[in-house]
Amino acid sequence: MKILTTIKELQEARNEIEGSVGFVPTMGALHDGHISLIRKARAENQTVFVSIFVNPTQFLPGEDLDAYPRKEQADKKICEMCKVDYLFMPDATTMYGEDEVLIKAPSKSYILEGKTRPGHFDGVLQVVLKLFGLVQPTNAYFGKKDAQQLSLIQQMAKNLFLSVNVVPCDIVRESDGLAMSSRNIYLSKEQRRDAIAISKSLYTAAALVSKKEFDIETIKNRMMQVMENLDVEYIAFVNREFNELKQIEVGNSIILIVARFGSVRLLDNMWI
CATH class of the missing domain: 3.30.1300.10 (Pantoate-beta-alanine ligase, C-terminal domain)
Incomplete structure (x- = not known):
């Protein structure tokens, strides 16, 4: 497994790849739900990318970005165990620099989760679009637990004519039924x-x-x-x-x- 931290490293790696690419974007603190996505990507593609990036633009004022769980060493081991080919771990400066929000989420992003957290999905869609542009995946895997997010990403891919196939994946639960999070x-x-x-x-x-x-x-x-x-x-x-x-x-x-x-x-x- 190769760990990439810069845009140049990722682009150079991507240019050398032929065949199907499976991509699992995450914010780290990986658990069995993430592992199920990675394993599905591994089974269905010749090359697998995973990204770990705690995206600051999807956190609203008052939400504690710094408190979001981070387990980098454990996450690396999990990715190795799942036979990930490339692990992309950028920082916020790498992903954004001085950029402002480039896209605006559609009206349906302001209901339900978007009503409680207005602007949250603007940040989600921006970082996913950036990652799609960098990784150029054949297939990208997202869990159904974040159903509204999944729907908006599917709509974005359709509206922007992206070639990626967005793959919905079933919720993984604890033995007592609690959804993994x-x-x-x-x-x-x-x-x-x-x-x-x-x-x-x-x-x-x-x-x-x-x-x-x-x-x-x-x-x-x-x-x-x-x-x-x-x-x-x-x-x-x-x-x-x-x-x-x-x-x-x-x-x-x-x-x-x-x-x-x-x-x-x-x-x-x-x-x-």
Whole structure:
């Protein structure tokens, strides 16, 4: 595995590569969810790039960029274990210099996560576009847990006629159902135990749909019963294009949840 830190190093490496390139962009603190993306990239491509970059432009004022978990040595070992060919680890100056935001996220970036964190997706799309331009991947792998982010990246690739194939990958969960996240380490033991109710509520929703219950208010009420002890920021029911649904459409619905545990926000969802 080669570790690259500059644009020149990455471009020189990319110019030598032939065949398909799989790319997994991350902010580090790698866990089994990231590993599943990397392994899929490894299985489907001749060359695999992973990037680790804690992107400052997607953090809003008041959000603690410096507190975001960083585990560089462990991350390097994980990438080696997963047989990554190139690991790109730039700093903020390398990625941005004096640049301002070059693109503006579409209107759907200001609902749900974007409503809570206005401007967040501007930063996400900018850094992903830069990375796509540098790595020029054949396939890029993103987890479904960040469903709104995934949808916006897919839309960006389509609107800008990018040749990359954006590959959605299933959520990886702990044995008790909690969706894997770099933020889980900030939960206390009690919060960690309570957080299981998030995935339980989604399984409850899926069970209701399997019994042909498609009424959103009925499903939402049952989910809230399961999460009665949680600080639920929102439950949303949208289709794959992130338009609000009147009722569940099987094969075209996503149920999204955000719950707060003190300063920690946990996201989860289920595609139905």
